[in-house]
Amino acid sequence: MRTGAVDGRWLHIFAASVRQALEAEPLAEVSRRGLTVTQFHLLRLVASNGLDRVGAAARFLGVSPPALTKNIDKLVRLGLLTRRASTVDRRALALRVTRRGRALVDRHDDISAARLERALSALTRDETEEFTRLLQVVSLELLKNADTRQGECLRCGGDIAPNCAVAHLRGGCPYQPDGSVEVDRTVRTETTIQDA
Amino acid sequence: MRTGAVDGRWLHIFAASVRQALEAEPLAEVSRRGLTVTQFHLLRLVASNGLDRVGAAARFLGVSPPALTKNIDKLVRLGLLTRRASTVDRRALALRVTRRGRALVDRHDDISAARLERALSALTRDETEEFTRLLQVVSLELLKNADTRQGECLRCGGDIAPNCAVAHLRGGCPYQPDGSVEVDRTVRTETTIQDA
């Protein structure tokens, strides 16, 4: 960091550690490197509430509709999702998770939760609460300063949190049980990387 | 998160916010989407200390040597790096950053630092210090529980920090001025994604 500026190193190190230890490695373990992170998040999104709008889900996950179609093809081929015609709109389709797909998501989350618990055991109860509060404050400040494409999935882990502050900031989230949100993709700013 | 388990949502949201607001968006702005995150980190690594060992740098950045060769080709073509034969070992090569390449890294870091400063202005000085301490503790705990491939770059922002705890945990880091570290790649566990 430049002289006199705030030291951001540990924010980046923490971000990489979370992605690596709580997302990428558990995924490699449960899928034996057969799934990418985008494919996993598609699976989890379907497991959460089903999925009836490929276009909206593509925007939410940060890829184009044709790209999502290919990933859907793969997950169906692997027996993790099923694809049916929609009963509401015959142009659309309906995706549902299979037992096997749900089991993979659950195993991933179990491994991730165990790792998190071990890591947080280094903190006291008060420190954990304070840490979560500070994470929330800084996250929301960062998101406020970011571009409108922030509508994309933040990979929060998919837990349904009533009164989620991010969903409020954005006017909705597909993980919320009361329906999905259309994401604004008119402003593209993100470079893509395999961000483990 | 499962009932009774620790709530990890904000760790993931924070990780995504940091990657998005402090890395991906500044990079999109300075490179007009012409560089991937891996290419940017290669540029920054060379800007830090030069680069004399493509193989070691490839391992550090988490790609294969042929992949790094292609990325080097692109950065040289864009006028951001120069490639020369090594004077020490004619099998190897030496990479150096150009003025233009260094300017791009500096502009990225300026944008990122400004965004970080704005975000952290929501905290008091004591809260910022406590937050950094907690980020460090939890990061190191997560890294201890992760696989040996942790030798890969954590994208800390490239600031040289004397007595860096991560470098200590790993026995070295190419960003440290006293030389690079060979990363152990015998255990592969990571799935790759553009993790902005």
Place this chain on the structure above:
DNA sequence: CGGCTATACTTAACCTGGTGTAATATGGAT
């Protein structure tokens, strides 16, 4: 000193996940 093994990077061929454009089918408004 010559031969042989190891090492460094690059090339070639291939794969995968992404893109944009177009095609096809359907919905809904007029």
Place this chain on the structure above:
DNA sequence: ATCCATATTACACCAGGTTAAGTATAGCCG
């Protein structure tokens, strides 16, 4: 009934990744 909009998919292409092989060089050993 017609026309415009929308949903998903097919197609062609691209870029970044991989593995295997090639070429040049380093260094060790007999």
